[in-house]
């Protein structure tokens with residue numbers, strides 16, 4: 174991108190940098206002509222791990238390379254590479270290194286062409302059946318079963334696939350299916366020895382079946398969650414100083430579902446490409462499914478693959494040969510497995526990966542937001558939209574944006590990306606997407622809309638929660654659990670209605686995702702006409718007001734007008750405050766930058782109740798009398814510079830402690846030093862300063878590792894008391910801390926753990942409603958433990 178930008182002469186750069194929405198088409202036209210006339214050859218690197226591209230832009234080589242044909246494309250399929258990976262997979266399998274074999278077979282599947290043949294068999298079918306063997310060795314029976322199905326959908330008479338399917342079914346206790354699998358395997362097996370082996374296995378399973386009397390359970394792994402919770406209210410759109418926003422026409426209690434929406438378009442983030450499904454964004458299972466036509470996307474199931482790519486894995490196999498000698502029951506069974514029905518899939522949508530497939534490079538190379546813009550454009554065109562005039566796409570989406578306020582450099586980048594994107598998409602939509610200034614300026618606005626409105630889709634990072642179950646479903650332990658639950662950004666999406674919710678640093682709604690679906694729930698009671706606002710990122714309790722304002726301006730291009738940033742409240746006062754030097758005074762002392770920020774806030778509109786809550790920390794008119802470095806309650810002076818040095822010195826011990834915690838080896842000496850440092854922090858910082866909470870949390874983790882659980886519980890409680898002040902009692906951050914505390918208390922047999930679990934369950938349910946138990950399975954387990962705990966106690 175930097176090299177492309179360097180082609181633009183200074184005067185044109187300035188014109189582009191100062192352009193507004195109205196003169197955008199002329200800026201786009203200048204740049205388009207410049208690139209079309211450029212005779213320069215240049216090298217473009219988009220900063221990804223793909224090889225750099227050497228391109229003459231004018232000759233179409235840049236676009237040519239980005240949209241290369243499947244035979245030559247790096248993202249295309251490669252039979253030789255697949256065969257080599259298969260060979261390495263086989264070697265690892267023979268050595269018993271199943272985990273590495275799994276990786277090789279999966280990589281081979283990613284690059285194997287669908288129609289390639291290897292030793293008289295379809296290569297993809299062979300790779301699936303090989304991977305099925307590895308999965309069976311690794312005790313992943315369900316994954317093995319699915320890979321067998323995939324083999325059979327390509328090659329229904331693959332005896333080994335029926336045989337392994339039978340083994341997997343038998344291991345899972347599905348004896349009835351296992352018997353049918355072995356019967357079919359025996360039928361299609363050609364060798365005498367093979368037939369005998371299957372027959373022996375069949376006899377064993379038949380005997381087991383007779384004994385077991387098991388009720389057959391047909392697991393439908395691809396079944397989507399049923400969703401039947403009604404939406405509580407139809408929200409209204411109003412306009413305020415924040416632009417359009419959502420308000421409630423009625424009073425709404427906490428934890429009410431107020432909005433559910435599927436994305437208009439969505440894209441996976443690059444760092445999650447190997448770990449999460451490119452369609453539903455859930456974590457990939459061991460039997461991930463590649464795109465049949467290119468080597469980039471990976472899916473958790475065929476359903477997701479078909480929905481994203483719009484094509485089946487293969488043609489429906491010809492079952493005639495295999496069916497002719499089978500009973501009616503077995504014939505039906507073969508049909509079900511080899512020709513699964515995806516009739517319930519939504520077919521009204523434009524498959525979002527279709528225009529990116531067949532080996533084109535650009536979706537792998539361009540930034541995610543540009544790929545997302547491409548998906549929106551493809552959907553627009555796929556639904557019959559045409560770029561006849563200058564604003565139809567922009568009007569259709571009707572989303573706000575900040576193009577005019579964007580930095581000059583960002584404007585230039587946006588236009589260059591729009592030229593590249595329109596040229597790439599032209600290969601797929603030759604007549605619908607003309608490369609001209611109208612199309613390009615609409616794409617520029619689209620990118621600005623994406624920057625203002627796209628929502629990050631997050632997932633909880635996998636972790637071993639307390640009371641996790643082993644494979645057999647037994648509770649492994651309720652050992653103290655001390656790590657923080659972390660969320661990872663996995664995708665970026667446009668939800669057209671969801672983007673009408675404004676931001677507040679003190680939000681009253683919470684957004685979360687199940688697969689691709691956006692859910693929004695109230696976290697507090699909402700009065701009639703009250704705006705429903707969620708947090709785009711920074712929240713009261715996490716960052717002080719000046720840092721929040723800066724972050725929102727830098728990353729989201731607006732000056733926050735929320736009540737959290739315009740009214741004085743306890744959290745912003747205490748979060749980074751120092752304590753008063755007078756031990757009997759609970760007032761706060763602020764440094765200059767925080768003081769100046771708080772001083773600008775309105776104090777007049779505070780209610781009597783709000784004023785009385787601030788009372789212990791400050792006199793509400795104290796800003797007039799006291800200044801920075803002075804206690805806002807009694808006016809005493811504190812030397813901020815030396816106080817900062819005291820804190821820095823103390824913090825060195827907590828940095829060391831954290832390092833030891835990370836390596837799971839905590840020494841008694843480091844803990845004693847940290848305890849002394851905590852005293853020093855407490856005599857310098859305000860009692861509700863967030864660093865004290867962090868220090869208490871570190872000590873709690875350290876005492877857990879030393880096995881001193883009572884002390885761990887005490888420090889955890891101290892941390893929670895501070896966080897409650899900063900965030901409020903029902904914030905999800907408190908839920909996370911309660912999770913730690915409850916696991917510590919349960920480990921030492923303290924019945925207060927039961928109360929803790931009740932409280933954390935309520936917080937999680939308030940934020941996630943009925944999804945809480947599926948998203949956080951440890952809740953069920955902890956609740957079960959609680960029941961046992963209570964009954965044992967009685």
Ligand SMILES: C[S@@+](CC[C@H](N)C(=O)[O-])C[C@H]1O[C@@H](n2cnc3c(N)ncnc32)[C@H](O)[C@@H]1O
Nearest residue numbers: 415416417573626672673675676731733734735
């Ligand atoms: C996702 S949109 C929300 C809907 C938008 N208000 C509209 O009219 O379409 C985000 C934009 O809304 C405005 N906005 C949202 N929350 C705000 C806040 N707390 N203070 C000021 N402006 C806000 C900003 O312009 C921001 O870029």
